[in-house]
Amino acid sequence: MTSEPVVIHTDGGCRPNPGPGGWGAVLRHREHVREMCGGEPGQTSNNRMELTAPIMALEALTRPMSVHLYTDSTYVRNGITKWVVGWERNGWMTAAKQPVKNVDLWQRLQLACARHRVEWFWVKGHSGVGDNELADVLATRGMQAALGALA
Template sequence: MPKTDELQETAVIYTDGACSGNPGPGGWGVYFKWGDHEKELYGAEKVTTNNRMELTAAIMALESLKRPMKVDLFTDSSYVRNGILSWIAGWKRNGWKNAKKEPVKNADLWRRLDQAAAEHDVEWHWVRGHSGDPGNERADRLAVKGRDEAAGAAGRARR
């Protein structure tokens, strides 16, 4: 990771995931602000879980940055925040096994998130979902848009 004093701009990023059923059609959304710039990203999977969509949103946010940056990343997922700040060190030490010696769920995405976060100086923040925070609400709308598109595609595929 680059030295913090080498990074000039701070990206403010809000991420969210949405899923209908668990598993079911899901979407992820990302809202960025840095300097005078704003950007939105979203995507979907036909069959997934909410936790996978929450992780995917954070991954896509960090992987989309074109250079190392300071990042204030806001998520309404305690799973994502606790995982990256607390649990991941133990999982890596234990060969991606949890405390019960079972394989870590979503290890593929946790590895990818760990690698993406290492490229930046990330401060992880938790924000209560659906509480009126404008950035979180915007990311949620994007995640729901992705989920709805996935649900529509899944519905069309079944016909």
């Protein structure tokens, strides 16, 4: 693993929630910048799109890397850093004995993280952090593309 981390900012959302959604990610490593986005034209949720963004960004890395991953979703950050170990241990059930929502994406995110050394950071959304704002723009673009609004 290289010592200089890849810095990733991610965002996702739906309009309305649930509804069509999009995700975006900005990856920076040294002088290289990659912008990614995608979307779902059918019924999805904000949380699914917030989870999809870091999955897609981490899966796009071609070799194991040190990663600083920024999200404005406390659901994603707390889920992957605090809750997922207990969910897995309890057969993907919550403390309230309910099935974990979005289990398919949590498992995929775990696999994506396993290849890398990921440090997770929360950033307040719409607070002027440039790459978080760009990730938001990309998420909107991804949703619009999924809906066929972009050529």
